Amino acid sequence: MEQPKGFVDSAFPTHVCKLNKALYGLKQAPRAWFHRLSSFLVTYGFTCSRADTSLFVFRKDDCLMYLLVYVDDLILTGNKPIMLTNFITRLHNEFAIKDLGSLNYFLGLEVVHTDDGLFLSQCKYAHDILSRAGLLETKLVPTPLATTDTFVSTGSPFSDPTLYRSLVGALQYLTITRPDHSYAVNQASQFLHAPTDQHFQSVKRILRYVKGTMSYGLIFKRSKRTTILGYSDADWAQCIETRRSTYGYSIFLGGNLVSWSAKKQPTVSRSSCESEYRAMANTAAEIIWVTHLLRELHALPSDRPTLLCDNRSALFMTQNPVSHKRAKHIDLDYHFVWELVMSGKLYTRFVPTKLQLADIFTKSLPRSQFQHFRTLLRVGSLPFRLRGDDRIKDNSTNQAND
Structure with missing residues (x-):
């Protein structure tokens, strides 16, 4: 701490206010701490992820290190034990930290x-x-x-x-x-x-x-195969009072569930096709975010992502631009799914309802079906x-x- 410029006491230039409140209680403390920590990481060679600002990635030749930050709790992993040890030593020299091991x-x-x-x-x-x-x-x-x-x-x-x-x-x-x-x-x-x-x-x-x-x-x-696979589903006009639909999605990477959601759509859909198409758009946006994150982690699969839907009408809209003339009432934001398909960044495919894993995020299921989908997740x-x-x-x- 130091006296502000222009208000320095000439008689006591080194005196400062006594801090009676802990730094954790100050509003600017989290921002100041993150700036201090991120500056050190960037100086060391880490880059801050644009997909997730709490993630830092270090890459040098064949060495990879990932560091995830939550306030003052850190998770560090990498493929070179020697590099990890050296970095932890530098952290110890820079900050008062405690290594909790695995x-x-x-x-x-x-x-x-x-x-x-x-x-x-x-x-x-x-x-x-x-x-x-x-x-x-x-x-x-x-x-x-x-x-x-x-x-x-x-x-x-x-x-x-x-x-x-x-x-x-x-x-x-x-x-x-x-x-x-x-x-x-x-x-x-x-x-x-x-x-x-x-x-x-x-x-x-x-x-x-x-x-x-x-x-x-x-x-x-x-898993040796690291394909990105997404399931998208919507239960049309499920809410009795507002007639808004509930949609859900589940995204897998190499067979492992990495992202999922269950939400009510913000607007009323005029058809099941529209509600399903809006759900596909939200799922596609999440898939794109996952691909951006994997690219920064230097782990992006070579295969293009696949999005599965059990509504043939919505699936047809993603592959045929002519059908868009019948869907002008849908916000233009949702038509970017078709552009992703046409550019080769996304592949859409039909999946039977009995194999639609996103069903578990849109409605109450019978016991046997619920337990089956739970196992598949x-x-x-x-x-x-x-x-x-x-x-x-x-x-x-x-x-x-x-």
Whole structure:
């Protein structure tokens, strides 16, 4: 700290104000810290990603390092252990940091390293949510929502809206590793301003589902084929009160789920084709962002991305410019899908409804179909257990031996 120019006390030029408040409490502290850290990283040779400003990439010859920043928590990985060690040493010299070793816990996410990949879960976080709601001993249900559940604004107001908002907000963060209940949480989030007793009962059902699948998470496996594959779907005019459609998508890289979403469309669609086409446009935009990120990571697949849709009319619109004359009421922003297809940057293809994985993000599904799609999303429990220092053993093998 120093006295501002023009207001320097000639009698005490080195005196400054005593800071009674921690730097963490100052509004400019996060910006100042990120500027300090990013300046050091850029000087070292890192470049800031344009797709994700919290990601820094270092490349020199055949050496690659990725550094992800969340305030003062850092994740560092690379393909050259010696370079990683040298960089960590430089970090130690520049900042007062603590090396926690191999990644196993980060912002509530639990990371388990397996022989062929990673397993991400939020078991402890889910337990904390259930404890807060007082549902640790609740009965279990097989799906987050019943097929007959509907969300409407009518009904008796819930007595504790703050509790409702707190639980739904916590469930939103839980969807980072649990995409299987994204649709249910999205429906509950639309009534945060005025929840009813029926809405709270639906939230309790979601929590009962979480209780039965607390150990579930996302499974990532190594794959030689790294094709980008996207599924897009929309449930036309699903909302009874506004007649707006709910759309969802899931994007895979090498068979691993890397991006997904379940949202209500901001405008009313006049046909199922229009709602599906708008959903494809949003999915295409996300796919383009994923390709930009992979390009900066120097890991972009050579094959062009594929977008799958179960609506033939919407699929036809992406491949035939003549049909656009019948869709002038659709905002022009959504017609960039056709341009991506024509330029060879995107390939669209039909997928049967029974194989449409994005269905799990647009509606409540029967138990068997829901569990099938959940498995295809690679959401499940850890398929092995650890016993002391022994090697990882598959549960099925252990059961067979028993």
